[in-house]
Amino acid sequence: MSDTLSPIDTAKFVAAKRAVQYVESGMKLGLGTGSTAAWMVRLLGDMVRNEGLSITGVPTSTRTAELARQQGIKVMSLDEAKWLDLTIDGADEFDSELNLIKGGGGALLQEKIVATASDQMIVISDISKQVDTLGAFPLPVEVIPFGWQTTKALVEETLVSMDVLGQRSTLRMNGNAPYFTDEGNHIIDLHVQRIGNARQLALILNQIPGVVENGLFIDICDIVVIGHGDGRVETRDINSGETTEDTVRFAESENIFADMGAD
Numbered sequence: 051m052s053d054t055l056s057p058i059d060t061a062k063f064v065a066a067k068r069a070v071q072y073v074e075s076g077m078k079l080g081l082g083t084g085s086t087a088a089w090m091v092r093l094l095g096d097m098v099r100n101e102g103l104s105i106t107g108v109p110t111s112t113r114t115a116e117l118a119r120q121q122g123i124k125v126m127s128l129d130e131a132k133w134l135d136l137t138i139d140g141a142d143e144f145d146s147e148l149n150l151i152k153g154g155g156g157a158l159l160q161e162k163i164v165a166t167a168s169d170q171m172i173v174i175s176d177i178s179k180q181v182d183t184l185g186a187f188p189l190p191v192e193v194i195p196f197g198w199q200t201t202k203a204l205v206e207e208t209l210v211s212m213d214v215l216g217q218r219s220t221l222r223m224n225g226n227a228p229y230f231t232d233e234g235n236h237i238i239d240l241h242v243q244r245i246g247n248a249r250q251l252a253l254i255l256n257q258i259p260g261v262v263e264n265g266l267f268i269d270i271c272d273i274v275v276i277g278h279g280d281g282r283v284e285t286r287d288i289n290s291g292e293t294t295e296d297t298v299r300f301a302e303s304e305n306i307f308a309d310m311g312a313d
């Protein structure tokens with residue numbers, strides 16, 4: 051374990067460190083958003099500057115775009131890149147089938163588009179985000195601002211009709227004002243506790259007028275890299291069914307986090 055990082059940051063860091071081993075020169079990469087993904091961007095920046103790694107990044111938020119540029123990573127839009135080799139991103143929850151809840155950081159729309167346009171998606175996470183059933187983390191739903199209260203009411207009715215436990219939903223705020231996503235939309239967080247049928251809920255939510263996207267990522271993630279506070283990492287591949295475990299060494303990475311905190 052590192053002397054510099056807390057156990058939770060250690061877990062996020064080692065997951066990111068293990069995941070960047072999948073990156074090869076020449077790749078077009080989707081760059082996720084959040085504190086775990088920020089470690090990955092910093093590690094890639096270090097590889098670009100010091101190891102001659104040549105990659106193009108497609109960021110999933112303005113925050114990640116800014117960090118990637120600061121790190122010296124070449125950035126382009128998804129329209130320029132068209133299709134990506136790999137996306138590496140964090141998650142708010144993942145289950146045993148590697149279905150996810152994402153959007154805690156508000157970037158779910160770009161994150162889902164980018165991950166879906168990639169040959170492979172790797173999720174990097176600390177162990178606390180592993181769940182038996184998705185739903186303890188509030189499910190983000192991105193809605194257009196026009197008529198958002200009506201959309202919210204329709205979303206709640208849908209949860210009742212699907213018998214999803216806990217039908218309360220809240221408009222995400224930024225201080226005293228509604229939160230705006232990079233696309234100028236709002237987010238409604240669904241406090242559902244437990245999602246019995248995530249696949250069905252994801253499809254039904256997106257049929258409600260005003261809903262742009264929901265934070266359920268079903269059948270999108272291929273690999274999850276789970277970090278632990280003691281430096282251990284587990285890698286689970288849903289396609290091969292394999293799980294491997296190893297320990298990430300810190301010595302050679304001190305330069306990454308000496309002058310950088312978590313996101």
Ligand SMILES: O=C(CO)[C@H](O)[C@H](O)COP(=O)(O)O
Nearest residue numbers: 084085086140153154155157
């Ligand atoms: O979905 C996301 C942003 O929209 C993030 O990946 C998710 O919220 C996890 O963030 P962190 O790594 O900071 O815990």
